Amino acid sequence: MRILLVEDEPEMVSALRAALKRHDMVVDHAGSLLEAEGFVAVDGYDAILLDRQLPDGDGLTLVPKLRAAGNTTPVLMLTARGDTADKVDGLDMGADDYLAKPFAFEELLARLRALLRRPAAIETQTIRAGHLSLDVGHREASIRGEPLALPRRELLVLEALMRRTGRMVQREALMEAVFGLDDEIQSNALDTHVSRLRRKLSEADGGVVINGIRGVGYLLRETT
Amino acid sequence: MRILLVEDEPEMVSALRAALKRHDMVVDHAGSLLEAEGFVAVDGYDAILLDRQLPDGDGLTLVPKLRAAGNTTPVLMLTARGDTADKVDGLDMGADDYLAKPFAFEELLARLRALLRRPAAIETQTIRAGHLSLDVGHREASIRGEPLALPRRELLVLEALMRRTGRMVQREALMEAVFGLDDEIQSNALDTHVSRLRRKLSEADGGVVINGIRGVGYLLRETT
DNA sequence: CTTTGAATGCGTATCCTACTGGTCGAGGAC
């Protein structure tokens, strides 16, 4: 689950980033409109958290640009102002939801979950494969009802794979789903996580296997 | 634009109906959960406005039923209660948005418009031939839904051929598609890949054959 | 203590080369 956070106030950034990370989301951060445009042009995010007050303009102006470019990523606007006229503006410009500061973080999360559910509305909140089930919203994996404790990175790998059960996930795509834009990772860290995940899944009899396909990527299959 | 309004208070109903009608929306009205289920089962709506307080129960209970039945119609919850915990519940049950009474009608409209802007189906370019299908974007081949693990080079051959199913692909063109501009290859490497691919396709009953035409190139045909 | 990324060594799938046998078609002799 990849989120782009567009916000300039440092303490807000670190607070949100920490909170989102705690919910196992991969967060990229842009401090300005310009930066945000750069990120968005290159990458696919599951959602965008967008502050209105940015150093180089009103965050709201970003949304029509996105939509015009065919980008349908859900956008959740954040703002200090909270009156109705503002909300209407925001939503009409193409934002998908609108949240006024100060807000309860719980509400932010809930709205985010709602947004994230929509594009992939076909699947329910919980994805299943083999004896595995994954509650995407609450970040819980379980095997035959037994909860399975998974570290953050492994969970991200599993989620990315389960979202496409039985279908290919390109190595590159998986990298992005797990590490975001952290190019700093130059090792076989991904392989490591896949490996660890594999072991846990087989030990716990998850009813699935992760196939690796050389030069292409990975593929999670059910062992029926 | 067809809206299902699930609400029991008469004056609310008439007010909303009039207002929505003024914005060129077609409104069906259900006064109870039971009635709503009936409507939903039969008709396709673009969105559902759902009150929580209904004579025969909490409106919220309708949402999981819908989702379980594969219905992905956007749901906008209406409620008198407006605290965060309630919102979280509503959104987690699968509602797409949540609005507390009293609300500004403008905001309702704006949120509704946001919901109705459904994300376009994700374009995944898949080519088909015989029982074969190839997801070009994800670099994945499958036969009758069963994923077929193909190494990189073979996949490239297959892609190049499937892009021109039933038509000739010149040997030279195929070389370039598979090896790029690597002139370093001076052997019959291409033939070996074609050979391996042939075997896999026939073993897995792909419903296609690769014909070789002397002095010209290759040609993928469906064996119908 | 758990989690994570880097580093290491091993095993093997993949890929190119090389070789062999097969097929096709052109051209000439009858």
Place this chain on the structure above:
DNA sequence: GTCCTCGACCAGTAGGATACGCATTCAAAG
């Protein structure tokens, strides 16, 4: 027109080099 011969091209198999992925270990970071 028919048949034969020859050469070019193609299909398939085998083998070795390489790169890739896997598992594991280790140290640092939270």
